[in-house]
Amino acid sequence: MLAGVTVGQVVANRTIHLDRGSLVRYAGASGDFNPIHYRDDVAESVGLPGVLAHGMLTMGFAIQPLADFLGTRGRIADYGVRFTRPIVVDPEHGADVTIETTVGAIVDDAIRFDLTVTFQGDTVLGKAQVQVVFD
């Protein structure tokens, strides 16, 4: 078990700056080439407020501050999120997304970490939780 952590403790904070290049890079890495993630005209034609970050990109980077905190400790057993709000990535200014990682619960040899992911003051993921087992 991880010594010294308590429920409610913030273990990591990070701000990620996304630009359009981030979305193109994720499209190539993941194979998700939906044009709403890189073409303004397509995003507009389907009624979106702009080009959106892939939900799975957000889920992908949201766990990284926790991965850094853990280092080589523990084993991730479960990671789930709900996509509640899109992140619009401005072509010029991009988007700044903040991640706060807190200890949600400690049960036996497992810790649940809760991720609060915020863009322009609103959370973009719901119930973003990671179960880590220390055995």
Added chain:
Amino acid sequence: MTVNPELVGRDFPSVGPYLVGREKVREFARAVFATNPIFTDLEAARAAGHADVVAPPTFPVVIQEHTLSQLLSEPDANIDFSRVVHGDQRFTYSRPVVAGDELTATLSVTSVKTLGAHSMVTSESVMTDSTGAHVVTATSTLVVRGGE
């Protein structure tokens, strides 16, 4: 047109084996802003007890996508891809994915629900390694927005 509820329980052929490549893992790690060296540095990964670089936790989505395309292309599914929104996503791991893994993924649809004009389709992609051992299950709920 709502999503066909008869998708639940249908058998889909397994996809793969998908060979997890070291450079693909590194490329994915950079794309998700990973900074823990176990995702990119072979020596760091081996020092931590892994056979090769570790795939970031959401990497299995790359393989899950291949199974979801089976679902979307079922002729009687009634799923209009342009109306699909990702509702939620979960990964349940028996162990981390590492480069060199050969993963086979099998899709099943666990529920189809209709809420007004919208449908919600929940599916699981169960991924096993070359020994047949479970590695990770990716569970996804897609929301299909109804027509006007």
